[in-house]
Amino acid sequence: MFLLVQIKQNAFFCMMNENFNESFRKKIDQFLPSVSIDLVVFGFHENQLKILLLKNKDKLSWGLPSGFIFLNEDLEDAAKRILTEKTGIENIFLRQFHVFGRANRTRENNREALLEEQLVQDDTADEIKRWILSRFVTVGYYALLEYTEVKIRPDIFSLDCSWHDINAIPPVISDHNAIIDAALQTLRQQVHYEPVGMNLLPEEFTLPELQRLYETILGKSIDRRNFQKKMLSYNIVSRLPRKRTGGAYRSPYLYRFDEEHYAQALKSGLKDLW
């Protein structure tokens, strides 16, 4: 029911091959202790809002893409790096939305997966064990990206990576459900203040497509005529010479965002837009 996409692996999951101990121990010293990053990556496809989840092929639970911060790396740069490693996309729209800092997050996050994988065995160095089992505060970032831009990568480490409809999230590890919920709530609140449309839709799109994006995010239906009237009144989209052809029925006009006007309008918010 959901599309499977194999993508490039990141540093974290590189730990899953043989020279795990050595390569990871080297990394530990370069990572900022106690802090991790979790990413909620939104995409829009076939009128559905989706998020990216990862899991090992032989496991049941999925998890959010996540990773650690290098000692000399800005938090936001780390989030960007992790996302680029996983999706191959550069210049991603990213926003920090919350820090999850419950004291008993220890053992409850991605590291759980590692333990299940028996990657932390008796012969694992104490230093690594301590790292993996220590408490982590995780910073949640959400990302918006064009569904079609995700590059398909070879499946190096038997890792599944796939899009999941936000209305059909499978079982996920740890507190990732809460993180996903918080990201969604934030997205709903910020939809009038952030360039959501521009980042989730391809460069050229139709007004019905844009309307469905809003309807999906806000979870309500909008009158077609009123949507167009209001959206056009903001002067943030410009109609292109011609239409989207190929579909059935009457062909809709194509539009693209006028980045300057869009940015300007977002400053004061499009809040009267439902």
Added chain:
Amino acid sequence: MFLLVQIKQNAFFCMMNENFNESFRKKIDQFLPSVSIDLVVFGFHENQLKILLLKNKDKLSWGLPSGFIFLNEDLEDAAKRILTEKTGIENIFLRQFHVFGRANRTRENNREALLEEQLVQDDTADEIKRWILSRFVTVGYYALLEYTEVKIRPDIFSLDCSWHDINAIPPVISDHNAIIDAALQTLRQQVHYEPVGMNLLPEEFTLPELQRLYETILGKSIDRRNFQKKMLSYNIVSRLPRKRTGGAYRSPYLYRFDEEHYAQALKSGLKDLW
């Protein structure tokens, strides 16, 4: 020009007395590494929005109240504890608003003050030096509290603690200016969704007072008649039998918030209220 209030010291500033090394070394092991908390404490007094700042009496730069997280302590609990330690107030309204994670925050935050204080000298244990000079990601919380409820405490460690008008913030250390700005911006955005009025005003207040609070936070003036009409239409305040007496001129009616209706109304937002 601003009111000086001496308040209780917290764990962090306890480091400033003689047995600094011993007591602090003990604490280091109980703290979560790499993570700190900074608090932007808002109060409202004499029609001015103010924030709490601390500084040593013989220093020039002020700083936000801040502290660390115990290993077994939830992030939010730590923020509450730190604030209670500093103001003596319990049950404080607190909201996380942003994480500041630039890589070169090292040496740029409160620890700067310690260095200036020559508290980290050559004879200071390496362990402590490393801790103090290491990189910290700081989680920003803002708090709303009734100006009059801040208890005045004895000045144990020669520390100034005072309210500052947000339009006249003195020089502050490190990136605290950016943190204050971000808090203000967040407050402005959330004023329609959080019980700002109830937490910044005393239990009983007048509509002109409430209006001035909104005007101050939003930075714009509002028509008196329209404000009252709209505010009353929400049914979130109820008029008390009588008026605020003692001031000059006509006495305004007193009101108090109807907590139930207030909470209900905030869920959907008071966004039509300017």
Added chain:
DNA sequence: CCAAAAGTGTTAAGTGTACACCCATGC
């Protein structure tokens, strides 16, 4: 009794909302 702030109601302009018809396209 005067100055300053507080209380109140009405109206015009603008905006949201509801709604119906025609057009284009593929089958």
Added chain:
DNA sequence: GCATGGGTGTACACTTAACACTTTTGG
């Protein structure tokens, strides 16, 4: 040619925004 979705305009209701006079109070 027909079913389906896309494009457009208008009327009504409601909300916002502008505005002036009277009342209260302390000095």
